[in-house]
Amino acid sequence: NAGVTQTPKFHILKTGQSMTLQCAQDMNHGYMSWYRQDPGMGLRLIYYSAAAGTTDKEVPNGYNVSRLNTEDFPLRLVSAAPSQTSVYLCASSYSNTTDTQYFGPGTRLTVL
Amino acid sequence: GENVEQHPSTLSVQEGDSAVIKCTYSDSASNYFPWYKQELGKRPQLIIDIRSNVGEKKDQRIAVTLNKTAKHFSLHITETQPEDSAVYFCAPFPGANNLFFGTGTRLTVIP
Numbered sequence: 622n623a624g625v626t627q628t629p630k631f632h633i634l635k636t637g638q639s640m641t642l643q644c645a646q647d648m649n650h651g652y653m654s655w656y657r658q659d660p661g662m663g664l665r666l667i668y669y670s671a672a673a674g675t676t677d678k679e680v681p682n683g684y685n686v687s688r689l690n691t692e693d694f695p696l697r698l699v700s701a702a703p704s705q706t707s708v709y710l711c712a713s714s715y716s717n718t719t720d721t722q723y724f725g726p727g728t729r730l731t732v733l
Numbered sequence: 734g735e736n737v738e739q740h741p742s743t744l745s746v747q748e749g750d751s752a753v754i755k756c757t758y759s760d761s762a763s764n765y766f767p768w769y770k771q772e773l774g775k776r777p778q779l780i781i782d783i784r785s786n787v788g789e790k791k792d793q794r795i796a797v798t799l800n801k802t803a804k805h806f807s808l809h810i811t812e813t814q815p816e817d818s819a820v821y822f823c824a825p826f827p828g829a830n831n832l833f834f835g836t837g838t839r840l841t842v843i844p
Binding site: 626652656661662663664665666671678710717719721722724725726728729 | 737765767769775776779782822824826829830831832834835836837843
């Protein structure tokens with residue numbers, strides 16, 4: 622198993638541009654989530670999906686998510702802002718938050 | 734939401750000594766208490782967790798203790814080794830599918 626994979630590893634965007642961060646898992650996990658990690662701030666949840674085809678909470682401004690199938694959980698930045706500069710981590714777990722979270726390697730995103 | 738504090742923010746110990754990291758939380762509904770380890774340049778990994786019906790859990794050199802009354806839980810590492818050097822995060826779970834991660838503790842084990 623590859624586990625949780627993320628692409629790209631690094632990316633630089635200009636303010637106002639859009640891009641999609643890719644996340645995939647091959648463990649047949651139902652629960653997937655996106656976090657951002659900033660220095661001194663720990664990990665902050667952006668969004669989660671409890672199962673394919675479901676949307677489970679309000680999507681924060683500046684982001685768009687979709688969960689069309691079990692394996693993929695892309696995160697789209699719509700009109701990027703410098704405040705979105707961060708390391709983005711995708712995670713998956715078997716069925717819910719209290720199962721072991723398996724993290725991807727992260728995408729380091731810089732918005733200029 | 735949950736207010737989570739970790740102490741200390743940095744910790745240096747000599748190899749072979751013990752290390753203790755404390756996590757305090759605010760939401761009394763929290764019922765799941767994991768600790769994650771993140772080595773430099775790597776992804777966070779679960780190292781130990783505890784549920785609210787248990788007061789202590791051990792796994793070789795690592796242990797977690799829980800005090801639900803005082804709303805804190807602690808990570809204990811004994812006989813520390815250089816490979817224990819990392820950032821450690823607590824992440825209490827109050828429900829609603831949301832783990833609240835602490836700001837992390839950077840542990841350095843000096844050989």
